[in-house]
Amino acid sequence: MAKITVNKDLASERAKCEFNVEELTNYLDGGRENTARRRRMEDKVLSVKELRDEIPEEYLSHKEKYENAIRKAVLFYKVQKSLDDPNQSDHERIRNSYRSTITSAIFKDNSPLTLHIVMFIPAIIGQGNDEQREYWLKRAKNMEIIGTYAQTELGHGTFLRGLETTATYDPATEEFVLHSPTLTAYKWWPGGLAHTANYCVVMAILYTKSKNCGIQPFIVQIRDEETHMPLPGIKLGEIGAKLGYNTVNNGFLGFDNHRIPRDRMLMRNAQVSKDGTFTAGANSKLTYGTMVYVRVLIVNNMANLLAKAVTIAIRYSAVRRQSKLKPEDPEPQILDYVTQQHKLFIGIATSHAYSRTALWLWDHYAKVTSELNAGKLDNLPELHSLACCLKVLSSVDAAVFVERSRLACGGHGYMLSSNLPQTYGLVTPASTFEGENTVLLLQVARSLVKAWQQMLNGRQLAPSMAYLADQKQLDRWDGSVNGIIRAFQKVARGKLAFSVANFEKYQKMGLSREDAWNKASVQLTAAAESHGRAIVVQVFKTETDRIASSLSPPLRKALDQLVELFTLYWALERLGDLLLYSPLSEVDVRDMQARYEELLEKIRPNAVGLVDGFDIRDEILNSALGAYDGRVYERLMEEALKSPLNAEPVNSSFHKYLKPFMQGKL
Ligand SMILES: CC/C=C\C/C=C\C/C=C\C/C=C\C/C=C\C/C=C\CC/C=C/C(=O)SCCNC(=O)CCNC(=O)[C@H](O)C(C)(C)COP(=O)(O)OP(=O)(O)OC[C@H]1O[C@@H](n2cnc3c(N)ncnc32)[C@H](O)[C@@H]1OP(=O)(O)O
Numbered sequence: 083m084a085k086i087t088v089n090k091d092l093a094s095e096r097a098k099c100e101f102n103v104e105e106l107t108n109y110l111d112g113g114r115e116n117t118a119r120r121r122r123m124e125d126k127v128l129s130v131k132e133l134r135d136e137i138p139e140e141y142l143s144h145k146e147k148y149e150n151a152i153r154k155a156v157l158f159y160k161v162q163k164s165l166d167d168p169n170q171s172d173h174e175r176i177r178n179s180y181r182s183t184i185t186s187a188i189f190k191d192n193s194p195l196t197l198h199i200v201m202f203i204p205a206i207i208g209q210g211n212d213e214q215r216e217y218w219l220k221r222a223k224n225m226e227i228i229g230t231y232a233q234t235e236l237g238h239g240t241f242l243r244g245l246e247t248t249a250t251y252d253p254a255t256e257e258f259v260l261h262s263p264t265l266t267a268y269k270w271w272p273g274g275l276a277h278t279a280n281y282c283v284v285m286a287i288l289y290t291k292s293k294n295c296g297i298q299p300f301i302v303q304i305r306d307e308e309t310h311m312p313l314p315g316i317k318l319g320e321i322g323a324k325l326g327y328n329t330v331n332n333g334f335l336g337f338d339n340h341r342i343p344r345d346r347m348l349m350r351n352a353q354v355s356k357d358g359t360f361t362a363g364a365n366s367k368l369t370y371g372t373m374v375y376v377r378v379l380i381v382n383n384m385a386n387l388l389a390k391a392v393t394i395a396i397r398y399s400a401v402r403r404q405s406k407l408k409p410e411d412p413e414p415q416i417l418d419y420v421t422q423q424h425k426l427f428i429g430i431a432t433s434h435a436y437s438r439t440a441l442w443l444w445d446h447y448a449k450v451t452s453e454l455n456a457g458k459l460d461n462l463p464e465l466h467s468l469a470c471c472l473k474v475l476s477s478v479d480a481a482v483f484v485e486r487s488r489l490a491c492g493g494h495g496y497m498l499s500s501n502l503p504q505t506y507g508l509v510t511p512a513s514t515f516e517g518e519n520t521v522l523l524l525q526v527a528r529s530l531v532k533a534w535q536q537m538l539n540g541r542q543l544a545p546s547m548a549y550l551a552d553q554k555q556l557d558r559w560d561g562s563v564n565g566i567i568r569a570f571q572k573v574a575r576g577k578l579a580f581s582v583a584n585f586e587k588y589q590k591m592g593l594s595r596e597d598a599w600n601k602a603s604v605q606l607t608a609a610a611e612s613h614g615r616a617i618v619v620q621v622f623k624t625e626t627d628r629i630a631s632s633l634s635p636p637l638r639k640a641l642d643q644l645v646e647l648f649t650l651y652w653a654l655e656r657l658g659d660l661l662l663y664s665p666l667s668e669v670d671v672r673d674m675q676a677r678y679e680e681l682l683e684k685i686r687p688n689a690v691g692l693v694d695g696f697d698i699r700d701e702i703l704n705s706a707l708g709a710y711d712g713r714v715y716e717r718l719m720e721e722a723l724k725s726p727l728n729a730e731p732v733n734s735s736f737h738k739y740l741k742p743f744m745q746g747k748l
């Protein structure tokens with residue numbers, strides 16, 4: 083194997099690291115064996131030369147990008163399938179894949195098969211009855227059919243009860259007639275819908291016996307299995323170029339009285355019998371289950387994407403030298419500027435916070451799902467609320483800290499060859515898809531207001547909201563991490579009390595419940611956000627304490643520093659709230675600021691070790707700035723030379739336009 087020459091600054095950073103990087107990687111993976119398994123899988127995928135791009139994706143046309151993505155998606159699927167362990171349960175498979183970022187080595191802008199894996203198959207599992215699962219899952223898992231999840235319409239994404247696509251049952255033929263009555267009823271956005279999928283789960287308003295029976299899922303064939311032509315009565319296309327996700331093949335779909343057999347309604351929850359009788363499910367919101375599942379997965383996805391961005395930015399900051407700290411000294415590494423540490427170390431801590439939270443949430447999701455399967459629905463509302471608030475916080479924080487990582491790389495962060503802009507393109511839509519963030523915060527607020535009323539009625543609250551019933555004053559600020567967590571809970575409680583009071587005040591003033599809710603909604607979403615912050619900080623601390631207790635002291639210390647940094651960062655960001663709702667004094671604030679700065683200093687020697695610990699290979703980082711060897715300038719030039727414009731010394735446009743223009747002939 084060729085010897086790698088590592089940039090000397092990066093090499094000396096690695097020599098400084100106080101803990102064992104491999105131990106950190108094992109901790110993140112959940113054990114040495116998991117690290118080994120992940121690496122074996124990466125080795126195997128990366129050994130397939132055809133999965134690499136010869137021409138960087140960014141220089142392909144829109145059409146070529148899609149065709150290239152499909153070529154790789156098929157090959158990638160086959161390699162992955164050959165590595166699949168059939169003895170793993172679905173729960174284990176997903177949990178074990180939480181640290182896998184290998185998809186990024188193949189697609190800078192995501193795969194056109196994502197929706198098949200992430201939503202189509204889970205929708206069949208969650209919404210199909212036993213018979214339907216038996217038939218459709220086999221076909222979907224063997225990739226005999228490719229599907230997507232078609233819910234959003236041109237006119238409605240958030241408000242599902244406002245969807246316009248109808249599925250009207252015709253008992254004479256025992257068929258549903260799918261129809262898009264208006265342009266705004268067209269399905270719009272589903273990934274893979276344009277040219278990839280031949281089936282999809284369509285969410286439509288069911289009408290039977292002339293009654294609106296709410297939104298129900300239908301499995302609908304949209305293309306011929308042989309020719310791939312759209313079926314009669316189906317209008318399909320691609321929605322066009324976007325900020326990111328350009329290889330995901332998002333599409334539109336319209337129905338012109340398209341008929342499907344009765345057994346294509348996914349009937350795990352609600353059913354329509356042959357004569358058109360509708361039987362409702364135990365809870366109509368079980369139909370929204372696929373979204374809850376993906377919201378849970380998104381938390382982890384955000385942690386992984388942020389780990390990528392911050393790895394690139396930290397390594398670059400160790401290599402890049404700029405300006406002067408002291409006139410007599412050489413230019414320092416930009417990582418020595420405390421402002422740079424302030425920009426980036428929080429990204430490392432945030433990725434850790436959400437990867438711990440994501441695992442905690444996944445286990446909780448699995449527990450509640452098995453309860454739901456046994457007909458116990460009590461914990462569904464709390465799961466919905468948790469999935470909403472953690473999806474919101476993780477997507478907002480990831481977008482902020484990925485963009486901050488990009489900005490921290492100066493001009494070079496603007497280059498596509500840094501892979502930071504594309505990474506931003508992958509995180510930012512998560513604030514919109516699977517439930518627009520404000521809307522989801524309002525769902526969280528709704529559950530909090532309900533909990534508040536339950537508390538006033540002396541009823542027990544769901545565990546994640548139990549702190550609301552803690553009436554004890556926080557009479558002394560002790561500044562400890564646990565003390566700050568309690569203060570965050572007080573903030574959430576105080577903001578909720580304030581927004582409930584406002585909501586009630588507006589109603590007493592004569593506003594309808596709905597108008598009062600709307601008027602109080604800025605405060606309500608702020609309370610929901612604070613509730614989410616309190617949960618993330620607490621889960622990060624308790625899960626780190628629980629899992630890291632067996633680690634070596636130096637690694638334990640480094641992880642505790644990240645937990646403390648994360649806690650202090652948010653305390654300082656939310657000073658106004660803490661001053662309002664906790665006994666924080668000016669002296670305490672100054673103390674926190676000093677501790678925060680000390681922490682940056684303590685983390686500084688470990689910064690490169692911490693991102694090395696994420697163990698994200700160069701092929702996955704896909705970045706001229708972030709490669710392990712730190713050959714930043716050489717790689718930037720190598721990538722620049724790949725620009726098609728550099729293939730010839732004089733471009734033909736010179737002769738065609740520039741020259742005649744400069745000579746006054748044009
Ligand atoms: C298998 C995978 C394994 C490995 C992964 C491998 C490879 C992939 C690699 C990485 C991928 C990993 C992760 C994913 C990352 C990225 C994702 C990729 C692509 C994303 C593509 C995007 C897809 C989509 O966007 S699909 C469309 C999503 N749309 C939405 O989310 C719409 C949002 N709107 C709503 O949900 C609802 O309209 C609403 C806002 C909730 C309101 O609904 P409604 O009006 O009906 O309800 P009310 O407000 O009146 O509330 C009534 C009542 O119901 C309760 N409620 C609401 N929702 C739920 C629910 N879901 N569950 C339970 N209960 C619910 C609500 O709280 C109210 O209760 P109360 O009356 O008691 O107050």
Ligand SMILES: Cc1cc2nc3c(=O)[nH]c(=O)nc-3n(C[C@H](O)[C@H](O)[C@H](O)COP(=O)(O)OP(=O)(O)OC[C@H]3O[C@@H](n4cnc5c(N)ncnc54)[C@H](O)[C@@H]3O)c2cc1C
Pocket residue numbers: 197230231232233234237238239240241270271272273327332511514515516517518519520521524
């Ligand atoms: C990259 C990407 C991939 C996607 N993939 C899919 C897919 O595979 N399948 C699919 O079905 N959909 C998909 N979607 C669609 C996505 O789910 C919707 O965009 C999302 O649910 C938001 O709906 P909307 O676009 O209609 O926004 P809107 O609901 O119109 O939101 C616009 C604004 O109105 C505000 N607003 C709306 N309702 C309220 C309210 N009640 N109270 C306060 N404010 C409100 C929002 O906060 C926001 O500021 C995808 C979207 C993106 C960006």
